[in-house]
Amino acid sequence: MNEKTVHKFTYGLFVLSTEKGDSYNGCIINTAIQVTTSPNQISITVNKQNYTEELIKNCNKFNLSFISEDATFDLFERFGFKSGRDTDKFADMSNNDYKLSGNGIPYITKGTNAYISAWVNQTIDLGTHTMFIATVTDMDVLSETPSASYSYYHANIKPKPQALKSEGKVWVCKICGYVYDDAKESIPFEELPDDWVCPLCKHPKSDFELQK
Amino acid sequence: MNEKTVHKFTYGLFVLSTEKGDSYNGCIINTAIQVTTSPNQISITVNKQNYTEELIKNCNKFNLSFISEDATFDLFERFGFKSGRDTDKFADMSNNDYKLSGNGIPYITKGTNAYISAWVNQTIDLGTHTMFIATVTDMDVLSETPSASYSYYHANIKPKPQALKSEGKVWVCKICGYVYDDAKESIPFEELPDDWVCPLCKHPKSDFELQK
Numbered sequence: 567m568n569e570k571t572v573h574k575f576t577y578g579l580f581v582l583s584t585e586k587g588d589s590y591n592g593c594i595i596n597t598a599i600q601v602t603t604s605p606n607q608i609s610i611t612v613n614k615q616n617y618t619e620e621l622i623k624n625c626n627k628f629n630l631s632f633i634s635e636d637a638t639f640d641l642f643e644r645f646g647f648k649s650g651r652d653t654d655k656f657a658d659m660s661n662n663d664y665k666l667s668g669n670g671i672p673y674i675t676k677g678t679n680a681y682i683s684a685w686v687n688q689t690i691d692l693g694t695h696t697m698f699i700a701t702v703t704d705m706d707v708l709s710e711t712p713s714a715s716y717s718y719y720h721a722n723i724k725p726k727p728q729a730l731k732s733e734g735k736v737w738v739c740k741i742c743g744y745v746y747d748d749a750k751e752s753i754p755f756e757e758l759p760d761d762w763v764c765p766l767c768k769h770p771k772s773d774f775e776l777q778k
Numbered sequence: 779m780n781e782k783t784v785h786k787f788t789y790g791l792f793v794l795s796t797e798k799g800d801s802y803n804g805c806i807i808n809t810a811i812q813v814t815t816s817p818n819q820i821s822i823t824v825n826k827q828n829y830t831e832e833l834i835k836n837c838n839k840f841n842l843s844f845i846s847e848d849a850t851f852d853l854f855e856r857f858g859f860k861s862g863r864d865t866d867k868f869a870d871m872s873n874n875d876y877k878l879s880g881n882g883i884p885y886i887t888k889g890t891n892a893y894i895s896a897w898v899n900q901t902i903d904l905g906t907h908t909m910f911i912a913t914v915t916d917m918d919v920l921s922e923t924p925s926a927s928y929s930y931y932h933a934n935i936k937p938k939p940q941a942l943k944s945e946g947k948v949w950v951c952k953i954c955g956y957v958y959d960d961a962k963e964s965i966p967f968e969e970l971p972d973d974w975v976c977p978l979c980k981h982p983k984s985d986f987e988l989q990k
Binding site for chain 2: 600605688690694705
């Protein structure tokens with residue numbers, strides 16, 4: 567089996583947002599598709615290590631904001647590089663960069679071209695991930711900028727490894743470009759447990775390579 | 779709700795192939811994603827009107843061939859514009875354009891850049907469509923040509939409406955570009971039943987527009 571085969575899939579990129587007590591949380595996903603037109607249903611697949619997965623199981627509703635080609639890396643840093651267990655991702659976000667939809671959940675208005683609000687009607691356990699099948703309750707187009715594909719993100723949005731300088735070893739996720747800089751972390755990369763996963767794309771430790 | 783929102787999804791394009799008695803069948807889908815890495819599982823969603831959906835339910839296995847940007851329209855005509863109920867889609871296909879994988883099912887080698895063989899382990903009824911969740915049993919990269927996205931297909935592969943000349947009315951599917959030429963059909967478009975769907979993308983009759 568050639569492991570590189572799965573890189574041939576074509577994905578969009580989304581901010582998946584939901585309720586967290588009296589605030590909100592969100593994460594980045596690339597696995598959202600429309601599955602039926604009548605009724606209008608979508609499916610999303612979320613790693614169980616994402617706090618957002620647990621939160622959606624509690625409230626059964628979410629928003630999907632479609633990331634567009636004018637998105638900047640700070641959107642990925644905010645939603646992809648931290649866990650909502652430790653931080654409120656919306657707390658210091660400008661009110662101009664998101665809005666609340668009818669379901670009371672924010673959708674992102676900067677660096678996005680559309681949003682969907684949905685209500686979960688089926689939850690499927692896939693082991694490491696949970697798939698939610700959900701009925702669309704609201705949706706709108708926000709701009710005509712093209713949707714950012716995963717390959718567009720790689721080529722144009724994620725920071726180029728050559729720009730990084732560090733006192734220690736620097737490890738880069740081959741899948742999403744996440745950078746683990748030993749000099750900025752409390753644990754050197756090589757000492758992380760074997761089941762550690764990339765905080766952004768949740769791929770395993772084995773998908774990181776040492777920056778030359 | 780703005781119906782155009784769903785056009786912001788980013789999709790790949792695939793030939794989905796499986797067994798049909800002592801021969802094979804296949805159709806075009808755009809709804810295939812990887813859902814877990816360990817084990818390696820993918821999900822596909824197939825309209826129940828596609829004969830391939832019924833065939834996969836019988837044998838629980840399929841191949842997915844990833845359509846690349848060098849694909850030509852004849853690949854879409856062969857797999858997307860006819861039903862395998864009436865025709866053997868592989869009968870007159872050149873032996874150079876497909877190969878059999880270990881599971882005995884063909885994958886397409888022309889106009890594609892990868893293939894996956896998979897074994898169905900979960901079947902989910904979504905009303906008009908069936909979702910198959912399947913474990914990858916084999917996979918390989920076939921070329922380094924980029925995968926064709928749905929928007930690439932629209933812009934570069936599907937025939938341009940202005941090239942069409944007809945004695946009668948010509949109707950074009952806004953979703954996939956399928957052309958219904960009254961002069962070449964036994965039933966005029968306007969007399970087709972309300973539940974008629976586009977033979978290529980399975981979108982409803984209401985997604986067709988009269989060519990100006």
